[in-house]
Amino acid sequence: MSGGKGGNQGNRAKYRREKRSAVAEAADERRMQEQLESKILRVTEFVSANDLAALMDVSVNDVIKTCMNLGMFVSINQRLDAEAITIIADEFGYDVQFATAEEEENVGAEEVDAEEDLKPRAPIVTIMGHVDHGKTSLLDYIRRTKVTAGEAGGITQHIGAYQVTTDAGKDITFLDTPGHEAFTAMRARGAKVTDVVIIVVAADDSVMPQTKEALNHAQAAGSPIVIAINKVDKPTANPDKIREELAQLNVLVEEWGGKYQSQEISAKTGQGIDELLEKVLLEAELLDLKANPDRRAVGTVIEAALDKGRGYVATVLVQTGTLKIGDILVAGSHYGRVKAMTDVLGRRHKQAGPSMPIQVLGIDGAPQAGDKFVVMETEREAREIAVSRQQLQREQSMRTKKHITLDEIGRRLAIGTFKELNVIVRGDVDGSVEALSDSLLKLSTEEVQVNILSKGVGQISESDVLLASASDAIIIGFQVRPSTNARRLAEQEQIDIRLYSIIYNAINEVKDAMEGMLAPTVQEVVVANVEVREVFKITKVGTIAGCMVTDGTITRNSKIRLVRDGIVVHSGEILALKRFKDDASEVRQGYECGISIKNFNDLQIGDVIEAYEEREVKRTL
Secondary structure, eight states: OHHHHHHHHHHHHHHHHHHHHHHHHHHHHHHHHHHHHTOEEEEOSSOBHHHHHHHHTSOHHHHHHHHHHTTOOOOTTOBOOHHHHHHHHHHTTOEEEEOOHHHHHTTTTOOOOOGGGOEEOOOEEEEEEOTTSSHHHHHHHHHHHHTGGGOSSSOSSOOSEEEEEOTTSOEEEEEEOSTTHHHHHHHHTTOOOOSEEEEEEETTSOOOHHHHHHHHHHHHHTOOEEEEEEOTTSTTOOHHHHHHHHHHTTOOBGGGTOSBEEEEOOTTTOTTHHHHHHHHHHHHHHHTOEEOSSSBOEEEEEEEEEETTTEEEEEEEEEESBEETTOEEEETTEEEEEEEEEOTTSOEESEEOTTOEEEEEEESSOOOTTOEEEEESOHHHHHHHHHHHHHHHHHHHHHOOSSOOTTHHHHHHHHTOOOEEEEEEEESSHHHHHHHHHHHHTTOOSSOEEEEEEEEESOBOHHHHHHHHHHTEEEEEESBOBOHHHHHHHHHHTOOEEEESSHHHHHHHHHHHHTTOOOOEEEEEEEEEEEEEEEEEETTTEEEEEEEEEEEEEETTOEEEEEETTEEEEEEEEEEEEETTEEOSEEETTOEEEEEETTBOOOOTTOEEEEEEEEEEOOOO
């Protein structure tokens, strides 16, 4: 009897259990569905491990444990880069979408103007070229005839940008860049301000390295180029020689059947300048430049400074819309209300339309050249954007390398911003430069394009580093070394300079990096530079160099390279290192020493001996 009753109870319990599990299963299913939909995490790069765990709804200890298994050591509040985030999220079955600072940056740019609202705007022209070829005289001539007619007592302040009206009544805005550094800096910050570039070459000189660089920069920016051959009034002028030298650089002028317009001018007498401006306007017409003046202004900061009497003054170039007094604008990580606007001549303006350069008072700090400025509706909105950008900037300046390095490629592959690898190649002889460039170009895949920006023979110079900085490139040196200044600049700008003595190593490393699989690298660390001051030839011993250690510390068992004029002549080991008559184990910076090199006697005064160690460096995520 009791058994039957117990069985009945058991059935009921079983039924309850089943019902419970069915409800639980349904709930599980629903949760699974929701989870599938929310399997995509939207994060910015550099979220902390703790935040990532919260987003994925797992305990932070699990995240740390997973990282340990993957060979990454992270703490709770450690911020993770894109590659690490992708790997961790993948382990927990999530996909990641990165929202970058730039997406947030694009405030105000999303308004698309209707075709009928667009009105023609003045072209923005940058004048570039070698020092002393007459860039400033050209600008002065244009300004004197067109602008300064109505000016007394000279220009009140240097603004870096001028708007000029030609005789035909057309406006042109000129950007006066000191050399190409400012242009580079602005391009490095992604500002495509210039519509047309005028490259000035002096007819009594030749095409200088700086002219070549200006051409490189203008071509990389994709701007139309007009060549101005200046100083044709001089008796020693030879414009044809300039055209020939340009032709060797693949810049064929129109007279010679090419596509580049050129004009012979004299900035002194004004000869040919009106024709030059016409050619610039012609290039501009082909571009069909238009902007909508009837909207909130968007533009670029050209320069900013702290003025003693007036506070922070920013020179801005309005690119679309109209900037008015009282507008609230955000520029980079600064914001403020426009209190006053003045032009080149110090005249006050109530508003500034497209392509007009103007000085603005009222921003709470000095934005960087090349920063975008956007007019916002409310001050609160502007302040929030500025503050969040400041935080991101602090974070990124603490955490990121600014430029691409071979190690950085993996991180960029994860975010999906890595589309092309720009490379600058320098080598000791032309043959190896060509071979290396060709081999690197062949590494291009569908996802990743390899571009050789510039290749040449000789040591790595500062201008290479500047170009790398502007174009986000890496520099590959084959049997050459960077000059001291270039090395210093590269450290400062955080440009990756890779030096190789075997072509295959160079190719394989770039290939591994592009696949995001860099093995632990054996990195060469230069520990000392030693300059040869005297050379002694001693019979039965060989050649001994009397040297001065210019930086670092050289040790008896350092590996060494002999560098002559930036080119590696010999790699080997030290036979003997002496101070006076005694053997020394190490010699520090500022001391003299005698060095003889194993199996090598061809030492010359002025050679540099570079001592290096090979250290294995683990790839870090």
